[in-house]
Amino acid sequence: MPSFASSQPNPDSSTQRLPWTTRVRPETLSRLETLITLADETDRERLPVVAPFTGEELATVxxxxxxxxxxxxxxxxxxxxxxxxxxxxxxxxxxxxxxxxxxxxxxxxxxxxxxxxxxxxxxxxxxxxxxxxxxxxxxxxxxxxxxxxxxxxxxxxxxxxxxxxxxxxxxxxxxxxxxxxxxxxxxxxxxxxxxxxxxxxxxxxxxxxxxxxxxxxxxxxxxxxxxxxxxxxxxxxxxxxxxxxxxxxxxxxxxxxxxxxxxxxxxxxxxxxxxGGKNPMVVLADVDLDATLERMVQGCFGNSGQVCMAPERIYIEAAIYDEFLARFTERIERLTLGASFDYDVEVGSLISEAHLAKVAAHVDDAVAKGATALTGGQARPDVGPMVYEPTVLVDVTEDMTLYTEETFGPVVAVYRAENAEEAIERANETPYGLNASVWTSDRRRGASVARRLDAGMVAINDAYAVGYAAPAAPMGGTKGSGTGRRHGPEGLLKYTVPQTIARNRGMTFVPSGEDAEASARRLLRLLRFFGRVPGLR
Structure with a gap:
């Protein structure tokens, strides 16, 4: 059966394929068992599906x-x-x-x-x-x-x-x-x-x-x-x-x-x-940290940083650099880590052991080459087998892997910028262009900076959620971050082919012989007329 979702349940299918049932509601297990049954083809090769919270095999498909x-x-x-x-x-x-x-x-x-x-x-x-x-x-x-x-x-x-x-x-x-x-x-x-x-x-x-x-x-x-x-x-x-x-x-x-x-x-x-993206966050000196700090932290570390639009580079105007680092780091250290189905957890698991190894390698490479982890920088097997601490790095340089490569994890690098011009310039120094954000108390200044950032989407006083959650607005990248858009009219029309249907009510546009010159003169007079009549076309 090639289309597994459209097959019918097999009443004889075994239900002994859910080794991990801790803290999962019975209704969920029952519905999941139905989905497993729908995907059940016992005579073909199987792929394991692992529950990241425990590292145990959940089922196969x-x-x-x-x-x-x-x-x-x-x-x-x-x-x-x-x-x-x-x-x-x-x-x-x-x-x-x-x-x-x-x-x-x-x-x-x-x-x-x-x-x-x-x-x-x-x-x-x-x-x-x-x-x-x-x-x-x-x-x-x-x-x-x-x-x-x-x-x-x-x-x-x-x-x-x-x-x-x-x-x-x-x-x-x-x-x-x-x-x-x-x-x-x-x-x-x-x-x-x-x-x-x-x-x-x-x-x-x-x-x-x-x-x-x-x-x-x-x-x-x-x-x-x-x-x-x-x-x-x-x-x-x-x-x-x-x-x-x-x-x-x-x-x-x-x-x-x-x-x-x-x-x-x-x-x-x-x-x-x-x-993907190596998304920049530009924080200007006039930002209201009391009003925006929580949004910054959640934007960086939501879904353990496994969001293509999440910031990985933060450029701070020098006037507030120290204050920002102190407050940003203190809030991160209070983030709750966990493997839970409840709303009391802020940072969960990475998706796999392989991805955990990649995130750890990026951080270890940076630290070995001179970067400092102000907080985090370690895996947390005591919380879950694929959990990694939210990490803030400073002194990141071009010879480090994560300087340009997307980490796609709970890791951000923070840089001091002398002024907004330097922050904008450095934010644009990337082969990616998916998302960027600017943080300021000045609405007009925020809009001005946003227009200068090379990204398909730019948020002001938000990391990305307000733009992504707007279904009427197109979302997508520039440069190495992709082509095409989802959401908005653009996200619908890309799945179509426009067809033009034209009707001629009796005019010959390509005459021949003796009529050709006369026709060309008439069309020339029409062109001049079209140009003189406001709102005609």
Missing amino acids: PAGTAADVEAAVDRARTAQSAWAEQSIRDRAAVLRRFRELVLDREAFLCDLIGLEGGKPRYHCFSEIYVLAEIARYYARHGEDVLGEVRRAGPIPGVTAVRVRHRPVGVVGIIGPWNVPFDLTVGDALPALLAGNAVVVKPAEQTPFSALAGAELLYEAGLPRDAFHVVTGTGEEAGAAIVDTVDFVSFTGSTGTARQIGERASRRGIGYSLEL
Whole structure:
């Protein structure tokens, strides 16, 4: 069965596959067992799914093959035509029902996201919040964005031009592990609204968020073959998606994105790539630390820093450098670490042992070369097997790995800047351009600095949440941080092909013979007339 989310439960499936049940609500375990059963194919190779809070195997899922992906895409392509024939309003109704189901199942979804991702509960809830807002926005405004519109023709009154947006066909989504519900299912919502079918390859570490989203979409009325989830590796299932679908949406590493872009370009299909960042935070001397310090800390260390938009570099104007460091560090040392499904934890686990090793290597390399850890800098196996302390480094120099490379963990480097000009200049010295933030009490000055920062999104007095949680505004990177946008009209239209339909009411634009010169003269007079009449075109 190639499309694991759309298979039916096997009543004979064993339930002895949940070795870790401590502190997990029985309802969550029951629903998770159903998802495991849906993904159960006993005769194929399996991939382990590990619970980061304990390091124990939670379950296994099938390792989907290229043939599985091809079969899922074939079924999706067949279903897509009928789905696209439904009105935009009817497709929007599915999104509305899906939104209500997500809100109704909020507790289960938060448990599930935390269980397979190791995230503190509030960060799990933030995925629910953003996804619900995305569904609401596109359900309410999608018809306006996708609707056929009139455009000016070459000759007013003689020609008529209209533009409509057609679905691309089958969209492939290759999702990340750090925000597994929002950035897989959430990215699928505008694709579905536009009339496409979708095939998802979730991250190996967090497949159950996508499987749960699929079941909710089916319950909301989406035809089952219009949305498929194929679990598997990026090398096998992910590559097959790029080779078979009509558009690829990818969130992940820059190295993988280059391969996807090359393969997609060879096939002549479109793609959207949301990649990493070495995001700067510019703190000006007039900032109100009493009002903003908490937002700064949570922005840096939320989800243990495993957020593509989280700040990793902080540039502080010299006048407040010492005060900022003292207060920033003191608040970080009071952050609560834990492996819990409750709201009382601020910093949870990293996703895997391999990622823990990467974060530790970045910090150890910096310290060995002369950096100082003002706080943190150690793994915390007493809290959880993949927990790392929130870490603040100073004296970071260009020869250190984390100076330019994205750490993607609970680690920030702090730098003194003599003035705002130096802070802006150094903030822009990066091959990335995903997100940046500026912190000031002067609204106009903040806007002025924001416009000078080379990033696809810039927040003022916020790390990133206020911009990312605005579903009407496009989000994406510049430079090495990707291409394409999610959210807003841009995040919907990328899944479409614009089609222009032009009508001629009787004028010959390319005459021949003796009429050619006379026609050219008439057109010349028209061009002069168009230029003299205000508001004509």
